[in-house]
Amino acid sequence: MKLIDGKAVSAKVLEECRGEVQALKDQGISPGLAVVLVGEDPASQVYVGSKVRTCEELGIYSRKIVLSVDTTEDELLEVVRELNADSTINGILVQSPLPSQIDEAAIVRAIDPAKDVDGFHPENVAKLTLEDPTGFVACTPAGCMRLLAEYDIDTAGKEVVVVGRSMIVGKPMALLLVAKGADATVTIAHSRTKDLAAVCRRADIIIAAVGRPEMVTKEFVKPGAVVIDVGVNRVDDASKKRGYRLTGDVAFDEVAELSEAITPVPGGVGPMTIAMLMKNTLQAARQQCS
Numbered sequence: 001m002k003l004i005d006g007k008a009v010s011a012k013v014l015e016e017c018r019g020e021v022q023a024l025k026d027q028g029i030s031p032g033l034a035v036v037l038v039g040e041d042p043a044s045q046v047y048v049g050s051k052v053r054t055c056e057e058l059g060i061y062s063r064k065i066v067l068s069v070d071t072t073e074d075e076l077l078e079v080v081r082e083l084n085a086d087s088t089i090n091g092i093l094v095q096s097p098l099p100s101q102i103d104e105a106a107i108v109r110a111i112d113p114a115k116d117v118d119g120f121h122p123e124n125v126a127k128l129t130l131e132d133p134t135g136f137v138a139c140t141p142a143g144c145m146r147l148l149a150e151y152d153i154d155t156a157g158k159e160v161v162v163v164g165r166s167m168i169v170g171k172p173m174a175l176l177l178v179a180k181g182a183d184a185t186v187t188i189a190h191s192r193t194k195d196l197a198a199v200c201r202r203a204d205i206i207i208a209a210v211g212r213p214e215m216v217t218k219e220f221v222k223p224g225a226v227v228i229d230v231g232v233n234r235v236d237d238a239s240k241k242r243g244y245r246l247t248g249d250v251a252f253d254e255v256a257e258l259s260e261a262i263t264p265v266p267g268g269v270g271p272m273t274i275a276m277l278m279k280n281t282l283q284a285a286r287q288q289c290s
């Protein structure tokens, strides 16, 4: 069993980004990312903090905008419009989840697609479908593809089962895998899939993006399969100081015994998401300045 080390691969991606930042600065271009946080969700605060910190480490200008939990949709739309018009900002990210009074889809649609470094705007989703490389690809699935590439895991002609059909992970993941060049045969499974374990057992590669702790057990996995675990779940654990531990969607120990290669949680897909966000921000800066 090979452990797919997301920390090491993300460090490599960030090193590439460092070089790209320098190359842009040599051309007089200073890339900038705005991160908008509404409310005080603790997990969101951690994510936003590490995105801003990673920008700082790479020399990318970052602006963190924190708004109160009772911000209205109109107020947030106004912030997005200002960032769309701000030439020092190349990428805009509005941290999800948003409070219930705000329609998340309306906010995503308001972001200038040229600055939509999350890759959630309909125009970028369309470009992904069209295999147009000028679009932005959602960071987590892009990170999974990079992990597969770094470990020379060929996807061409392979049976891949993606468990989960969200617009953030499952669907863009499936589109990337089925695209020309990746050439996988893809099944997208979800909560209405019948006999999920049997469907997954067909897979040479399983991508688990469900949000259910350790749901993918050894009964789901064909010996020799590759398993990419996107899930990040908090499970109560009194033995931990913070009262919980993080676990993926895969029952790691028993699945690792069977699999050819597997990502751990934490330290697998998670670190790749931020690294790919940095890549997207630099792509945005390049495209806006060319």
Ligand code: NDP
Pocket (backbone or CB within 6 Å): 140, 163, 164, 165, 166, 167, 168, 169, 170, 189, 190, 191, 192, 193, 196, 209, 210, 211, 212, 230, 231, 232, 233, 269, 270, 271, 273
């Ligand atoms: P969503 O809740 O949006 O989607 C979950 C998907 O899983 C849905 O399509 C749902 O099906 C499906 N599902 C739920 N229960 C079952 C089941 N019992 N059997 C089969 N399918 C099921 O989650 P996300 O896609 O946003 O995230 C998935 C996981 O990935 C979460 O743990 C999240 O924390 C993690 N994540 C990690 C990131 C990282 O950087 N590592 C980034 C983003 C997410 P249906 O559509 O039918 O409801």
